[in-house]
Amino acid sequence: MQGEQSQLSMTRRDLLRLIGLSAGGAMMYQAMSSLGVAADSPYKGTPVLQGTPRGASVLILGAGLAGMVAAYELRQAGYKVQVLEYNARPGGRNWTxxxxxxxxxxxxxxxxxxxxxxxxxxxxxxxxxxxxxxxxxxxxxxxxxxxxxxxxxxxAYLHNSDAFGGKPQRYRAVNADYRGYVAELLAKVTQQSKLDAQLTKDDQAQLLESLQRWGALDNHYAYVAGGRTSNRRGYDKEPGGGLSAKPIDSQPLQLHDLLTSKLWSGLADGENYEFQTxxxxxxxxMGRIGEAFGRQLQGVIHYNAKVTAIHQDDHGVAVSYEDARRPGHVQTARADWCICTIPLSILSQIPMNVSAAMTDAISAVPYxxxxxxxxxxxxxxxxxxxxxxxxxxxxxxxxxxxxxxxxxxxxxxxxxxxxxxxxxxxxxxxxxxxxxxxxxxxxxxxxxxxxxxxxxxxxxxxxxxxxAPFTLGCFAAWSDDLRAKHYDNLCQIDGRIALAGEHASYLPAWQEGAVTSALDVIARLHQRVLARGAA
Amino acid sequence: MQGEQSQLSMTRRDLLRLIGLSAGGAMMYQAMSSLGVAADSPYKGTPVLQGTPRGASVLILGAGLAGMVAAYELRQAGYKVQVLEYNARPGGRNWTxxxxxxxxxxxxxxxxxxxxxxxxxxxxxxxxxxxxxxxxxxxxxxxxxxxxxxxxxxxAYLHNSDAFGGKPQRYRAVNADYRGYVAELLAKVTQQSKLDAQLTKDDQAQLLESLQRWGALDNHYAYVAGGRTSNRRGYDKEPGGGLSAKPIDSQPLQLHDLLTSKLWSGLADGENYEFQTxxxxxxxxMGRIGEAFGRQLQGVIHYNAKVTAIHQDDHGVAVSYEDARRPGHVQTARADWCICTIPLSILSQIPMNVSAAMTDAISAVPYxxxxxxxxxxxxxxxxxxxxxxxxxxxxxxxxxxxxxxxxxxxxxxxxxxxxxxxxxxxxxxxxxxxxxxxxxxxxxxxxxxxxxxxxxxxxxxxxxxxxAPFTLGCFAAWSDDLRAKHYDNLCQIDGRIALAGEHASYLPAWQEGAVTSALDVIARLHQRVLARGAA
Known part of the structure; x- marks a missing residue:
């Protein structure tokens, strides 16, 4: 088995080398991807929208990241693009x-x-x-x-008002002690042959060796005060230089105190995919990103424009808006197509003639x-x-x-x-x-x-x-049920209107959700434009 | 017990607030230190060497961090300072x-x-x-x-040529899987009442809840492919925006493969005190630090000076040196005192009249x-x-x-x-x-x-x-035995000569070892100078 993997791997590597020698890095990456070295991602690089839109126009609602990515790329592809933005600045929630x-x-x-x-x-x-x-x-x-x-x-600290007398504990100490005790407990039952049903003796030996190193256990597989544990959780007196610089070890917390403190609930955050190093x-x-997009789209974005109605017919889309600073005077912007990135919390209050399924989806998602x-x-x-x-x-x-x-x-x-x-x-x-x-x-x-x-x-x-007047909430709080029922309906192009934004992604709250939803929607819109002709 | 801690803590906090209100931050920190909020450290801030050295001179050998810290502080305190340095630049091992x-x-x-x-x-x-x-x-x-x-x-990767067909594995996958399997195994024995002798039922319940969260276990306390584990180890296809952006979960490695791969040996590095975030x-x-010290000590450091002998008598210290670029012409530098930061690997080859104990120490430590x-x-x-x-x-x-x-x-x-x-x-x-x-x-x-x-x-x-001609090795590789036998002898002031550097610290290889050893030695030297008078 090991031998087979080795051969497979060498073949793969040789193949990559050949590809690398005869082609460039991008090709190499594609090859690495398909061979499983690099992970698959919905983001495939800047979209190249091939084929000309022949004068088609797109009105984009919202100059957050989704709206500005769409505007940036569509303009590049030859579309006539205008953006209406409620705020006096670009970025939306991308904001400093x-x-x-x-x-x-x-x-x-x-x-x-x-x-x-x-x-x-x-x-x-x-x-x-x-x-x-x-x-x-x-x-x-x-x-x-x-x-x-x-x-x-x-x-930094983990802090529970009801634990350790309200005294904050250093993350390093809680982290080292929890891990250490887990390793010690598992090492103990391993030594007591209580894992014989699950693991071979060889695997148990590897497990013990690994737990000792991973958990900073002593030679008897115990998690106790000493150099090894201090080198994780910190010292009572730190090592230094010269005379009188000898370190003094610290005392681990008690397991019972640690478990009842609930401070362990803060230990895994940094292991989550979105918070990893x-x-x-x-x-x-962070606002530097929105500001940079805003500079690219100077003259394209119309600021202080509060959208009040969105209407489509067979010929195009008409959007009513007024000056957010001096409401009352309604103006209309028109285009062949509309990409709307207004948060659902606000969009649900704006009249828009789309399908019942999309309307339901827009109303369904809490923020x-x-x-x-x-x-x-x-x-x-x-x-x-x-x-x-x-x-x-x-x-x-x-x-x-x-x-x-x-x-x-x-x-x-x-x-x-x-x-x-x-x-x-x-x-x-x-x-x-x-x-x-x-x-x-x-x-x-x-x-x-x-x-x-x-x-x-x-x-x-x-x-x-x-x-916040421009969002009325932080981000679309999809549940699995809501997503099963409404997500695809929300993301369909409805006549001449399509939605984009973090709410139209599997990455709610994340800027990448806004970016990838915009890239996804403009690719689909472009196909539709090419299929139907410009008007 | 909990109540007692709470009261204690409030008293402590009230006390700190009072101190904070009536005094400045430094006082607050001292108070925090003594109350156990901040850790104790051998470094107590910039040393204030009180009392005048009345014209005493110090010759420092080596313009690495230890030598330059000593020179910087002693000059500040009123000493006449000169530094001899082998290289043509300041910094020593601090070098870019x-x-x-x-x-x-x-x-x-x-x-x-x-x-x-x-x-x-x-x-x-x-x-x-x-x-x-x-x-x-x-x-x-x-x-x-x-x-x-x-x-x-x-x-980044963990890689073992003999595991997984030589294919590097992402740290996130190995880390999540190892932790997940450890949590699963421990949860299983807990559920099987095999920890009853060690933990109360209440603690076992807390342990199970914590293991589930910490290890990304499913509702049956199993570590299996799914959203929770992919959110640690990564996805086969990552979540994105719009349609067709649904993520595809990844498959954990097999526990047996993971254990035999030894890749777990790379998991704890970032938990060690010196590599923590x-x-x-x-x-x-890093050389910017040495360069900055060098600018401070312009005119004080004599570069390209290769020390060939160090001799002390009742009146002072005489150091022979030659030009490292054109050896042969020996010059002599003299001072009342000498702080020698030359690495032991090189110092052991330079004649110096210090005690047998110090000479033994200098020769004992491998690099x-x-x-x-x-x-x-x-x-x-x-x-x-x-x-x-x-x-x-x-x-x-x-x-x-x-x-x-x-x-x-x-x-x-x-x-x-x-x-x-x-x-x-x-x-x-x-x-x-x-x-x-x-x-x-x-x-x-x-x-x-x-x-x-x-x-x-x-x-x-x-x-x-x-x-490297100026070190002949990377750092002093102390063992516990060597340290017990030689460390204190190495750090004593011997007549008019004292040593400093990472080798004279409990932080071998670390710049902080050099810094704190220098601060320690100048404080002791200054006491001796004050006690004996300038000459």
Whole structure:
């Protein structure tokens, strides 16, 4: 069996070498893909829309990532393209709040962001996984530099108000201890021959060897205080140089305390496909991507345009809109086709003559709640006092999350951290408050984890997505049932209208969902245009 | 018990708040430290050497980090300081090779680095852990910007020529599968009441719940193909947008194959204290730190000075040296005191009149072997073809390691990766080759993992530390026995001579070892100077 695999592999490798020698890298990648070396992805590179649209026009609703990807590619392919956008800026949920920015939420509360120069928060998406190839390619194409986003920081905290007397525990300690005890328990039953029914003796020997290394067990397969465990969970006194620099080992938590603390529930986040290393952020804020698209589409995007009705007939699509700043005067934009990227939460309130199936789909999907709060502090105390550089502290408090900035590490001066990323019921609770109260509460709660909060706090800003006028929610919260019933209906081209956006993807909330849904829909629309002729 | 902890914690927090309100951040940190919130560290911030040295002079041997930290601080404290350095540059093993650099190793082989502008390798240290506070503080003080170093990349490979037909496996798959099977096996024995002797029923219930989440087990506590496991190990077809974007789940590896593959041995590296997130590198190459110190110490460091003898008497220290480029003409430098940071591998060959105990210590410690090879490629195929951004591939091949650059992510154009970081016997094997042959072999071996290697390779450079004239080895390879016998003897101040460097620390190979050993030794030396008077 091993021998067969080896031969198969050599053949495969030889084949790849031959392909590589006679063709270029792209060909090599295709070959690697089909041979199973590279993973299959729905993103196949920039779409080449072959064949001319012969003057066909497309009206795109929304200048978020989906709308701008569609506009960028369709214009490239020869379409006449115009985009209507509610906000005064490109990007949609791809958005960075910086000092000097102003934001008015539903209900009329206006916040003026007071962050110092260079500091920011991303109220919307803030992470780019390595496998979001569509988005990464556009970043490369539009020269948007990326830097690592630190998701898991072994020195950040896991915190449960009801465990360990409310004292936050370092991720490294909880992580090492949980893993260590799991390894010890399994090693013990293996030694007691309790796995004889499942594993051969040889496999058991491999398992024991692996558990010892993986779990930092001692020579008796126990997880106990000592050099091995301290080298995972940290030291009571760290090793240093010269005399009196000998390290002092730390004591593992008790297994019972660890299990009842529920802190283990925060251990797997960084193992999830979308949060694995290497994760990225855009240098200077995620909004740099939307801004870069906006520059490409200068003159194509009509800002401050609030869509009020969408109507299609056999000849084309007519969209009514008014100035979002001075409502009342209705204008009409027309085109042969329409790609609508307006979030379903808003689209469901706009008259549009599409099939009952699509209308049902549009109304069916609830939008997830989320609140993000950015807090500026006089100094980066999380780095200076606590050696926390980037990453996330997870807490049972309603703020759910504290995230430390993944930029300007080890720098002097002020910093902005994400003082809350609340979801679910906690998000609704924050949404119900005034912006000022949200910030006040975030400081109050965060102070339970970082006692420096109150002394160092300067100012904050809070975005509750259910009060964002352009989305009325954070992202489409598909359930399996809803998807089975409505997803395909939502994604069909209905006459001359097609939808795109994260809501029309299997990657809800992710920018890549917006990008790949746009690429999917323009490819299908283009086929239809070619089949039917321009008009 | 829980209640007691809670009260204790509130008291502690209240206390911290009071301290924070009435004093500054540094005071708060000291309080946090003593209350156990922050870890104890041998590094206590920049040393303030109080009291005047009244004209005392110190001769420092070696302008590596230890020597330059000592020089920087002692000069600040009022000492007359001079430094003798063998190389023509500051930094020692803190060293970055860039295009245009030239390096001649023992035996006379000279390499001319041909990397394109902006590309580099660090032949020596390349990572800075978040808890190496001394080094981080100097980076801040000297304005050396840092960026994350990606150690664990879930999409890099684990590779064993003898497993899976030699086909490299993605870290994410091996990691998820190993963890999943461990969780499944332990869940099974828990359900079979085989842990009743160790755990209460309540704890067993918590354990089961935690294993399910942590191990991505299904509702029957099994680790099987499905959405949960694909969300860890990756998909056969990834989720996307629009129609036909439905993901296809991947199949876990077989437990037996996984155990016998030994690939699990690469899973714990990123959990070790020194490789945990957040790890850093200096922007532009680790050598930026040495270069920054060098600028601070302009005029203080005498380059190209090869030390040939060190002699002390009651009045001071006299050090003989010659020009490393034109040996023969011996000069003498004198001072009241000497801090010698020359690696033990070289110091053991230089006559020096210190105690027998120190002489024995100097001779006792072997130096570890290591070889690093940098390879320039026409394009960043690891990113473009394989979605690998930074991080490390571990392999059973003698190159041991391939490390992808943690900078300029997603950029166009060429790239340099670390094509080998060999240690132990593998390093000796590479050391025995000519530099050209080392590079050739690294390309040949790496091609087994990345079939693009041969087509894309442009040039390379190889540093074998046992042939580096200024160290004759990579770092002091202390064993527990050696340390018990010799370490304290090595670190004592012997008359007017004291040693510093990574070899005089509990952090061998790490820059922090050099920094903290220097800080430790100057504090002790200063006490002695104050006690004895200047001369």
């Amino acid at each position: 709040l910086r000092g000097g920015d102003t934001y008015t939420e539903l209900g009329g509360d206006t916040q003026h962001c007071q962050f110092d120069r260079g500091l920011y928060i991303n109220p919307g998406p803030w992470r780019i996984p390595y496998h979001h190839r569509g988005l990464l390619d556009y970043c490369k194409k539009l020269n948007v530099p990326l830097e690592p986003f630190v998701q898991v920081n072994h020195n 290497t994760l990225f952020q855009a240098v200077g804020g 997830a709640a989320s609140v993000k709060i950015g807090l500026q502090f006089k100094r980066r105390f999380w780095e200076e006092d606590e050696d926390i550089y980037g990453g996330i502290t997870a807490t049972s408090l309603p703020i759910n999350t504290i995230s430390y900035p993944s930029s300007d590490f080890n720098s002097k001066g002020k910093g902005v951290l994400l003082g809350a990323y609340a979801y679910g019921l906690d998000a609704y609770q924050f949404t119900a408050m005034s912006p000022e109260e949200r910030v006040r509460q975030a400081v109050e709660m965060g102070n339970q984890i970082h006692p420096q909060y109150k002394q160092e706090f300067e100012n904050g800003i809070a975005v509750a997505w259910h009060r | 090779l860039r295009g245009g650099d030239t390096y001649t190793e023992l035996g006379g082989d000279t390499q001319h680095c041909q990397f394109d502008r902006g590309l580099y390798i660090n032949p020596g240290p390349w990572r800075i852990p978040y808890h190496h506070r001394g080094l981080l503080d100097y980076c801040k003080k000297l304005n050396v910007p840092l960026e994350p170093f990606v150690q664990v990349n879930h999409n 957040t790890l850093f590198q200096a922007v532009g190459g 570890a072997a290591s070889v690093k090879i940098g390879l320039q490629f026409k394009r960043r195929f690891w990113e473009e073809d394989e979605d690998i951004y930074g991080g490390i591939t571990a392999t059973s091949l003698p190159i041991n390691t391939i490390s992808y650059p943690s900078s300029d992510f997603n950029s166009k154009g060429k790239g340099v990766l670390l094509g080998a970081y060999a240690y132990g016997l593998d390093a000796y094997q590479f050391t025995a080759m000519s530099p050209e042959e080392r590079v050739r072999q690294a390309v040949e071996m790496g091609n087994q993992i990345h079939p693009q290697y041969k087509q894309e390779f442009e040039n390379g450079i190889a540093v074998a530390w046992h042939r």
